[in-house]
Amino acid sequence: MVLPRAAKTQRRTRIQEEKEEQILEAALEVFSAHGFRGSTIDQIAEVAGMSKPNLLYYFRTKEAMHRALIDRVLDTWLDPLREFNAEGNPVAEIRSYIRRKLEMARDFPRESRLFANEVLQGAPHIEDELKGPLKELVDEKAEVIRTWAKAGKIAKCDPYHLIFAIWSTTQHYADFDVQVRAVLGQENAGDGRFEDAARFLERLFVDGLQVREQPSSEYGLEG
Amino acid sequence: MVLPRAAKTQRRTRIQEEKEEQILEAALEVFSAHGFRGSTIDQIAEVAGMSKPNLLYYFRTKEAMHRALIDRVLDTWLDPLREFNAEGNPVAEIRSYIRRKLEMARDFPRESRLFANEVLQGAPHIEDELKGPLKELVDEKAEVIRTWAKAGKIAKCDPYHLIFAIWSTTQHYADFDVQVRAVLGQENAGDGRFEDAARFLERLFVDGLQVREQPSSEYGLEG
DNA sequence: TGTAATGTTTACCAACCGGTCAAATTATCA
DNA sequence: TGATAATTTGACCGGTTGGTAAACATTACA
Structure with missing residues (x-):
């Protein structure tokens, strides 16, 4: 044979x-x-x-290799979002989602860059995955966030853009690693930047999502 | 000749x-x-x-074309950060920086993706630009932010990671456009997502950087 | 207008790249 | 052990790619 x-x-x-x-x-x-x-x-x-x-x-073929790789990695990649738990404490859930995503950026930067490369160039090989499984998962979790906001447990906000913001800020440390290193300088050789990032991002999102009496009306939104 | x-x-x-x-x-x-x-x-x-x-x-050569393109585009690309004004109102400056970056993601997505592609693949052609002009500019603006924080005009935070967060969240809408569209669905055909993003991000960063009496100590930072 | 500089194109090359083929080597197991 | 299936490799192929050579066309300008 x-x-x-x-x-x-x-x-x-x-x-x-x-x-x-x-x-x-x-x-x-x-x-x-x-x-x-x-x-x-x-x-x-x-x-x-x-x-x-x-x-x-x-x-x-080369494509078959790429596809097998994508299939293998995509599941793992979406795990942090899947763990997002509707029953848990909202702010704690968001914090630990950020932490998990940041850990993945630190521990699996190649996986992050694999998808970044793909999406950046128009997602020619993973369009179906984006419009199918990914969208469905995000829709589900967005609904959870919306429920939390309606219940007054977190500030009202667009759940999709919240998820985008968490994705982009965390994956940035994997995808744009050379830029981050270049800007922070040589002295930042170890993994310290991930701890600094965790501190900053958890504070940013937690404070930004705190329910507020007067929701920053003095910076009211224009067009 | x-x-x-x-x-x-x-x-x-x-x-x-x-x-x-x-x-x-x-x-x-x-x-x-x-x-x-x-x-x-x-x-x-x-x-x-x-x-x-x-x-x-x-x-x-192909490289010469690429280099000429990078040189031409880099200046424009850094303009929003250059406009960042130490004398202005801190929160207003940050808000308008976000707005400008988001406008650039909307109006010049190709420029954003050009750099994203480059950085993502290890910045083989623009390493010098990152460690030189970019780092110097960021260092300068980070110092401004640090001064504001010390003066109590905004919450204390790591200025570098603040800048990274603004970069990543705004450029996300250019670099990962297909993913954003896929997740938001077909009905989001126009530029509406940029307005939604602007609303969300301005609120996130402004509220997240508001000076607080008790700085979210209940979510105190562990390792 | 004439001519020298500038601009454009056709034909081509060598290196590279994805993929095939057939022969050779190694593992499996009756 | 021997035969059969599974694995590995060197040689090769057609198409693509970055780049060149030289002839041809056009422009600028004295």
Whole structure:
């Protein structure tokens, strides 16, 4: 037989699992750093420590590799939002969501950049995931936030833009890492910037979402 | 003479100016959408409406085109931060900075994505700009913010992370536009999302930076 | 108007890139 | 062990890409 390629034989060989693991790890390294078009199969092969035809034995095409990687990573990536709990204390839930997202930016920056690259270039490969599972999950959690606001547990605000703000501020530390480092300077070599960021962001969002008697009317909104 | 190429002759021809303008416009379109490696000279040539060798007559290499584009756009891009005025009302200054950044995300999304692509992939072509002019400008404005905080005009906070938060939340609407649209759904076709974002962000930052008697001590910061 | 400088295009090249093929090597198991 | 299936690799292919050479066209200007 010439084309087992994972799908054909139900039972996966030990070697198959190991090699596919190796390849996806290397693919994550390369795709997250250069984007889909900017990456070459040779690069991935070199990082994975195997020959190009060998990669193509496990994944028929470059696109197949990318898709497998996206599928594998997307679930994990959305976990923090899934944990968002309607029953919990609203402010505490938002705080811990921020903390979890920031931890992911620190511990899984490549995953963050993989999606950032993809979305930035128009999401040509993950449009369905965005309009499907992602939107549904966000809709669900936005409804939770809206309920909290109506119940007076947090300040009234647009839940979608709140989620966008949490995404952008936290993922910024993964996606724009070189810029953050450049601006903060060399002395900020360790992970200290993540702790500073956590302090700042938790305070910003918590104070910003506190229910207020006179909701900053002196800065009333014009067009 | 065969190689005038702008630099050699001091006086620029009318044609030179027009064509270089055309090329950089096309380059912005293509580079911002696909990143440096993902873009081809042929693509840019087609958008610019001229032949590939003709492009290379004005810019010797693909890198030269990219560099010229970056140089041209970076100045404009930093204008909103430059306008940040130490003498003004602190909260008003921050609000109008947010507004200006959001307007830029709406009106110049390609410029935003150009830099996002670049930084995301490790800023291989603009490292010097980040560590030089950008850092100096941010250092200067961070000092202004720190002064305001010390004077009790705004809440005490890390000025660098405040700036990062404003950058990330506003640029998010340009860089991750497809994701924002996907999550908000089709009904949000116009520019309404920018107005909603402005309302949300101005309120978030203004309320979050309000000086407080008891600075949210009940959510005291742990590690 | 003539001519030298400037601008444009066609044809082309070498390197690279995604992917194939067939032969060789290794693992599996009756 | 031997035969069969699974895995790996070197050689190769067609298309693309960044860039060049040189002939051709146009403009500026004395």
